[in-house]
Amino acid sequence: MKERVLIVEDDATFRGFLHRILTDMGLVAEEAATAEEGEALLGRCSFDLVLSDLKLPGMSGLDLFRLSRREGTPPPFILLTAYGTIEEAVAAMKEGVQDFLTKPLRDPESLRVVVRKALQGSRREREYLSLKETEAAGLPPAELIFAGAAMTEVQHLVQEVAPTPATVLLQGESGTGKELVARAIHLYSPRREEPFVAVNCAAIPENLLESELFGHERGAFTGAAQARRGKFELARGGTLFLDEIGELPLSLQAKLLRVLQERRFERVGGSREIVADVRIIAASNRDLNQEVEERRFREDLLYRLNGFPVFLPPLRRRLDILHELVAYFIGRSARLTGKAVSAIEAKAMQALVRYPWPGNIRELQNVIERGVILGRRTLRLEDLPENLWRPKSDNPEAPLLEEIERRTIVETLDACDNNRREAALRLGISKRTLQYRLKRYGLTGAD
Secondary structure (H helix, E strand, O other): OOOEEEEEOOOHHHHHHHHHHHHHOOOEEEEEOOHHHHHHHHHHOOOOEEEEEOOOOOOOHHHHHHHHHHHOOOOOEEEEEEHHHHHHHHHHHHHOOOEEEEEOOOOHHHHHHHHHHHHHHHHHHHHHHHHHOOOOOOOOOHHHHOOOHHHHHHHHHHHHHOOOOOOEEEEOOOOOOHHHHHHHHHHOOOOOOOOEEEEEOOOOOHHHHHHHHHOEOOOOOOOOOOOEOOHHHHOOOOEEEEEOHHHOOHHHHHHHHHHHHHOEEEOEOOOOEEEOOOEEEEEEOOOHHHHHHOOOOOHHHHHHHOOEEEEOOOHHHOHHHHHHHHHHHHHHHHHHHOOOOOEEOHHHHHHHHHOOOOOHHHHHHHHHHHHHHHOEOEEOHHHOOHHHHOHHHHOOOHHHHHHHHHHHHHHHHHHOOOOHHHHHHHHOOOHHHHHHHHHHOOOOOOO
């Protein structure tokens, strides 16, 4: 994604010279002949850098820099100065100006070096802010998330949609790894060098969510002591992941729809339109069609978000990789806690296989972390939560889940003319696991 530079220079010939150098660098350059014109452009558009003459007719370049600081998140400035005003430029750097260059330029390369340095600093700041404000997923690596028969189609869809600009809607139960799949889409996309910013719509109070997404201007509400960028600005050029989109209040759904349609937004308390240069990936563990029917979610917003739906299977349909996930989480938890646990006993593993995992991979991670803390070299059945190995007495839903699983196996076998290999593939489990289930449910003839 091309970065944008504003040139503020009253000499038209020199301004054109600067423009050619910057565009040859692959940047988008816009021009202003006065600081007043530059201020107007800064009010309408977002820039990654401002290159301004210090001495201008009317307001000076330094005055423009000072005005830009009122935004709270202004672009870096490079001032151009004649030899006689170098002392003023040095003083300006003490106020926060990024750098200065003397006129006339020694050569184009001197400008390129200073511009690259300033843009790298601006990029690093954005990446730092996005990382600082994005919680780590804490899930296994992508190669493990995509492992197993049930995820083959998901991986294919991710690889196909990632290079496109399409909006993606990830659906599946809580804990199935939707954020990690969203990160994979970002990493396979042309936006991979730009930020990936995640926001959990269910974790932020409703009265703060609009500001969190779109930012706010100074004085927009009580406590807004300075302007602040929202997630849309932090993700500029990259990907914005809206997790639990079904929790978004109806009032904000309308504003998000407008942003998706017009690709522009305003900060809370502001009037300046900002370009929403982001790729949207949304996720929900709710049935959004049902939410639309019950008037809790806008139908027109669902159409916008549902450009490319991807469904993530639950862990109970991915038992063919359960051993690999358990081994990964044991190793990770042992490293984090300093415990010498490196294996799991057979009885404990059988309990994990039998459990329905309503919390999916995230629940598995928490269970293994707890077990490693309690374990001694080998994770035992007693190290697991009691509801995992006494499901009938402590988990009232277990009989129902088992009956659902039994019925699903029977229906799948019927659909496959009793071909167990094909049935196991459709169920997303190994043939060995299917045979274990057949024996467990007394479905006879399991060899």
